[in-house]
Amino acid sequence: MSFLKSFPPPGPAEGLRQQQPDTEAVLNGKGLGTGTLYIAESRLSWLDGSGLGFSLEYPTISLHAVSRDLNAYPREHLYVMVNAKFGEESKESVADEEEEDSDDDDDVEPITEFRFVPSDKSALEAMFTAMCECQALHPDPEDEDSDDYDGDEYDVEAHDGMEVDTTPTVAGQFEDADVDH
Numbered sequence: 001m002s003f004l005k006s007f008p009p010p011g012p013a014e015g016l017r018q019q020q021p022d023t024e025a026v027l028n029g030k031g032l033g034t035g036t037l038y039i040a041e042s043r044l045s046w047l048d049g050s051g052l053g054f055s056l057e058y059p060t061i062s063l064h065a066v067s068r069d070l071n072a073y074p075r076e077h078l079y080v081m082v083n084a085k086f087g088e089e090s091k092e093s094v095a096d097e098e099e100e101d102s103d104d105d106d107d108v109e110p111i112t113e114f115r116f117v118p119s120d121k122s123a124l125e126a127m128f129t130a131m132c133e134c135q136a137l138h139p140d141p142e143d144e145d146s147d148d149y150d151g152d153e154y155d156v157e158a159h160d161g162m163e164v165d166t167t168p169t170v171a172g173q174f175e176d177a178d179v180d181h
Contacts, residue, residue, distance in 0.1 A: 015041025018130035058138035
């Protein structure tokens with residue numbers, strides 16, 4: 001694929017948090033091969049055995065999650081949604097699409113889906129945790145509430161002026177509800 005480039009893997013100077021070998025990368029449903037996923041404070045990178053790969057900057061990552069839904073994809077994986085277009089499209093076809101889309105809703109951003117499938121699925125939690133930690137280092141400048149988070153629980157009452165019942169309940173219990181059995 002044309003967007004794959006050769007570059008050195010991130011190292012300790014870039015705050016490498018997780019290195020996961022034998023990880024398959026899938027771009028919008030198309031396999032890119034197996035390589036090593038690097039989760040660093042500065043960027044998320046994947047390199048295949050020949051040294052070709054790609055890097056994703058955290059501000060472009062809109063969502064990451066562990067997916068265990070085998071109906072959505074046949075293997076458990078780290079799902080990453082990016083607000084950018086990746087793939088084999090030529091610049092001409094992208095320009096043509098932009099002209100056609102200019103009449104449409106201008107707020108729609110291009111979306112790309114990556115799936116990182118480690119050979120050892122027990123590594124998924126560590127991969128997810130490393131992504132959360134690194135993503136937190138790059139708050140969204142357009143999100144007004146993102147700088148309010150300091151690692152503590154979000155205080156709904158302080159931010160939204162709402163009263164919230166924080167009384168703990170046991171799953172399956174209904175308080176003050178009339179339930180016919």
